[in-house]
Amino acid sequence: xxxxxxxxxxxxGTGCKAAQSELIKTNFQNQLAERGLENEIQVIHxxxxxxxxxxxxxxxxxxxxFYVSVSPDDTLEIIDEHVVKGRIVERLLYTDPNTKSQISxxxxxxxxxxxxxxxxxxxxFINPENIEEYIGNDGYSALGKCLDELSPEEAIKIIMxxxxxxxxxxxxxxxxxxxxxxxxxxxxxxxxxxxDEGDPGAFMDRSIxxxxxxxxxxxxxxxxFCIGADKGLVYIRAEYPLAIQRLxxxxxxxxxxxxxxxxxxxxxxxxxxxxxxxxxxxxxxEETALIHSMEGKRGEPTFKPPFxxxxxYLGKPTNVNNVETFANIPPIINxxxxxxxxxxxxxxxxxxxxxxxxxxxxxxxxxxxxxxxLREVIYDIGGGIKNGRQFKSVQTGGPxxxxxxxxxxxxxxxxxxxxxAGSMMGSGGMIVMDxxxxxxxIAKFYLEFxxxxxxxxxxxxxxGNKRLHEILEKITNGNGTPEDLTKLRMLSHVxxxxxxxxLGQTSPNPVLSTLDNFMDEYEAxxxxxxxxxxxCKALLQYVIDDEQCTGCTLCFRICPVGAISGEKRSPHYxxxxxCIKCGACFEKCKFNAIKIA
Amino acid sequence: MNKIKSLADLKKLKEEVQSKIKLRExxxxxxxLIQIKVSMATCGIASGAKDTMNYFIxxxxxxxxxxxxxxxGCMGFCYAEPTIELTMPGKQPVIYGYVDKAKAQxxxxxxxxxNELVDGIIPVSYKTIDE
Numbered sequence: 037x038x039x040x041x042x043x044x045x046x047x048x049g050t051g052c053k054a055a056q057s058e059l060i061k062t063n064f065q066n067q068l069a070e071r072g073l074e075n076e077i078q079v080i081h082x083x084x085x086x087x088x089x090x091x092x093x094x095x096x097x098x099x100x101x102f103y104v105s106v107s108p109d110d111t112l113e114i115i116d117e118h119v120v121k122g123r124i125v126e127r128l129l130y131t132d133p134n135t136k137s138q139i140s141x142x143x144x145x146x147x148x149x150x151x152x153x154x155x156x157x158x159x160x161f162i163n164p165e166n167i168e169e170y171i172g173n174d175g176y177s178a179l180g181k182c183l184d185e186l187s188p189e190e191a192i193k194i195i196m197x198x199x200x201x202x203x204x205x206x207x208x209x210x211x212x213x214x215x216x217x218x219x220x221x222x223x224x225x226x227x228x229x230x231x232d233e234g235d236p237g238a239f240m241d242r243s244i245x246x247x248x249x250x251x252x253x254x255x256x257x258x259x260x261f262c263i264g265a266d267k268g269l270v271y272i273r274a275e276y277p278l279a280i281q282r283l284x285x286x287x288x289x290x291x292x293x294x295x296x297x298x299x300x301x302x303x304x305x306x307x308x309x310x311x312x313x314x315x316x317x318x319x320x321x322e323e324t325a326l327i328h329s330m331e332g333k334r335g336e337p338t339f340k341p342p343f344x345x346x347x348x349y350l351g352k353p354t355n356v357n358n359v360e361t362f363a364n365i366p367p368i369i370n371x372x373x374x375x376x377x378x379x380x381x382x383x384x385x386x387x388x389x390x391x392x393x394x395x396x397x398x399x400x401x402x403x404x405x406x407x408x409x410l411r412e413v414i415y416d417i418g419g420g421i422k423n424g425r426q427f428k429s430v431q432t433g434g435p436x437x438x439x440x441x442x443x444x445x446x447x448x449x450x451x452x453x454x455x456x457a458g459s460m461m462g463s464g465g466m467i468v469m470d471x472x473x474x475x476x477x478i479a480k481f482y483l484e485f486x487x488x489x490x491x492x493x494x495x496x497x498x499x500g501n502k503r504l505h506e507i508l509e510k511i512t513n514g515n516g517t518p519e520d521l522t523k524l525r526m527l528s529h530v531x532x533x534x535x536x537x538x539l540g541q542t543s544p545n546p547v548l549s550t551l552d553n554f555m556d557e558y559e560a561x562x563x564x565x566x567x568x569x570x571x572c573k574a575l576l577q578y579v580i581d582d583e584q585c586t587g588c589t590l591c592f593r594i595c596p597v598g599a600i601s602g603e604k605r606s607p608h609y610x611x612x613x614x615c616i617k618c619g620a621c622f623e624k625c626k627f628n629a630i631k632i633a
Numbered sequence: 634m635n636k637i638k639s640l641a642d643l644k645k646l647k648e649e650v651q652s653k654i655k656l657r658e659x660x661x662x663x664x665x666l667i668q669i670k671v672s673m674a675t676c677g678i679a680s681g682a683k684d685t686m687n688y689f690i691x692x693x694x695x696x697x698x699x700x701x702x703x704x705x706g707c708m709g710f711c712y713a714e715p716t717i718e719l720t721m722p723g724k725q726p727v728i729y730g731y732v733d734k735a736k737a738q739x740x741x742x743x744x745x746x747x748n749e750l751v752d753g754i755i756p757v758s759y760k761t762i763d764e
Contacts, residue, residue: 041690041702043656098660099703122673122704143661161657168650173658177647180640294636302639 040078042119045095047160049084049246050239050278052092056108057081060092063111068119077119083247085160086401087147090130095142095160102142103128133397133419146416152379153403154387155203155240155363159247164282167289170250176295178369179254179261183303188218188262195262195365197373199385204230204321204358205433205462205538207384207451210365213355217263217345220353225265227256228349228356230326231272231279234318235434236485238465240389241359243401245272245279248363249286253309255362257296258369260307263355268309271326273316283311318435318489322537323348323356325491336491337537358463360389380406384450388461394431394468395422407448410440414468425470429553433462435482435489436542438549439475458549460542474571475554476561480508482546490539497540500531504547514574516562525551570632573617577633582607584629591621591630659701667693667700667745668720674707680714681733688737689717698745710755719744728755 046052046061064079085093090104094114101124103114110128117123129138130145142148153159162169170176182191196211217225229252233241245252256268272280287309290296298306312330319325320335327349329335348354364386368376377385384406390413391401397419404413410430414420421427429439438459440447447453451461469478483505492498504527507520528544528551535541551558560566567575580591580600587605599615602608610621622630637643659666671677671686686704693700710716713730719740720726729740730753743749 039690039694040656041686045657097657098663098701100660100663120673121675121678121706122671123706162654168646169654171643171647172650172652172654174647176643180643184640292636294638301637301643 040076042077042099043097044077044079045082045097045160046079047085047091047093048081048164049088049243051084051088053278055092057092059108060094060106060111063108064115067112067115071115071120073119080163081165082161083159083164084243084401086156087398088400089398093160101140102130102145104130146419147398147400147402150408150412150417151403152387152405154367155244155360155389156247156401156403157367158251159243162248164247164249165285167250167286167293170248174370175250176254178366179257179295180301181369182258182261183301183305188264191258191262191369192218194369194373198368198376199380200361200364200368200376201384201451202358203360203364203388203463205436205460207461210357210361213345213357214259214262217353217355220346222353224352225263226349226352226354227259227263227265227268228326228330228354229256229268229270229362230321230323230356230358231270231276232314232321232326233273233359233463234321234489235463235465237393237467238391238434238463240391240401240464242276242279244359244363245276246282249283250290251366252359252362253286253290253296255365256309257300257307258365259355259357259362261305263353265355266306266308268307269312269330269349270309271312271314271320271330274313275316280311317491318485319491319537319539322539325537326356327354334491336493337539339536381448381450383452388449388464390464390466392418392466392468395425395470395473396420396468397422406450409446409448411445413449413466414445418468421468421470425472427468428471428473429469429475431467431469431478431546432465433460433545434465435485436460436538436545437462438545439469439478439553441553458552459545472569472571474567474569475550475557476508476512477571479546479550480505480512483508483543486539486543490543494535494540496531496534497543500527501543503527504531504544508547511558511561512572512574514561514565514572518562520562521551521558573619576617577612578610578615578617578619578622579631579633580608580610581629581631584627586627586629588626590624590626594620594624596620659699663701665722667698667722669700669702670705670718671702672706672708672710672714672716673704676711677707677714677716682715684734685715685717685732685737688734692738692741696741713755716755721745721748728757729753730755
């Protein structure tokens, strides 16, 4: 084994790969080889660092230097300056947006300061395609501990005492779920990993599988040992090719090392894992639908009970957990329940991974202790709102969640607080909106998603959501009436109360929470015929400001319907009866003479 | 690859492969470690700083002493290359000049192991903006 003196960690997550991190890696390797340094400096492709906004990321160790937005053209400079001469390439360092100073160490960045990385501990640290690096960082020692020192009951007790709750959205206590499945008697049981991540904007499960696949394999084996199953299945969407490839590599290595298969570590315990592909249907994240899909049936949910713990895959007791939940298991076994339960709030222990998206400066993947406030996440870690705009709302919990206003900014985030605030934890997507976002349109957007994803089994969900969408469409087109608002609320409650599965029961949530928190915007639409955010085109009027119009005739020439008239070098005029509100004149005007009224 | 057949095997393998990622762990937590920075600008490299750095890495590893050895840019003591900056945990950094292999050995034996200063310290008369 070559004795490397320096490690160049290049992010190999999907985001950075799309920004040519593969080429950055090969450039490094070629340029190092040209200088005869290939045996001294190691180049490693890691999982996601989380700071996707600033990708591609290159981290140099042991110097602890964190380069951001690296392009393939920058590699030569990094090699010649940093690697050979020890001089930091300052132009590639992260610049703190507030102090304008450059920061070379990631732990000094606001983005990382408040993070506690348990589930993401290996992402951006190890090479996900090398099992030895995982083992070197305590990998498989939790499985070893279970097989060697603990009984299944003892291991389950550790998970129960830790207070870990399901990270897929429901928040059911994980230890209790394992215990229930353990107590059901059957000669065949299954462990299922739910990697069907469906919330728009959430990508933590993908990142964990891409950056640290072995942690999921290890945790599934531990679960198998605890509940008495010898077979595991990962249900993953086929839309995640990189995660699938890395998981396959990891499974192959684990088998070669004897960490999967017969008689693991000489304990007599046998376990193996297969992959099942999903076609990317949102409803298949619901555990009964997921199980039906794995059985080759339609991905439709069925009534619970019986719970999967009693009758699941092929009618056998099945324990279904989410990827992030599994990623927490090995550290809990290694460090103990007491350690884990010191992190977080009274009823929500540990950390949660959030995917920050929307109008926020630092888009990316973060992991914070439960109980961190929304303000800390959005302003300290997320770096605040883009372009200095005002915060309006944050949407949590995906299409099943709700929109929270600035009144909730100081709410500590945990399962119960988010529910009380009218939203939910969900899988951890967080979409930030500013004053330019119209909340009626946002509700419509989420409803469009559930409309497409509804499996069609229950009438309230299939038809009710369609009607809800039509009412919202009517409002954004400027034809809404005050009665529509009452109808929206009533219909939402009917859908919630009469749908079978979580998808239908939660699909009106974006509508209800925007009705609760942003009633004034709905009223502006239906009573005054105005969209306060200026998003609903049908409610806008484009007018030309006489004082600023120079009569350049550009708008006259660009207007597709001939609604603009006027003489050269004198102010123009828009005929509102003809205007189709396409906005072409607004975008083209060089003098800011066209206003939205 | 031979299969891992017991927990003892797994632990043994872990010891063997830990070194692969140790460098990264060290870099993340530098404060509690002995830190050696080797000045590796053009003049340093020409005077043999690379050999000095390699010697530190190999010798400390051989003796089982945990240290973070990094290269840095020109320290300005071009007359006294190779120069190194040695920081013991919780102590002020000390700069040594003319560090060849023999000097490096002396620094390891006396300063690092026994905490006794060795001849050849360059008094530092400047301040950095970090202070």
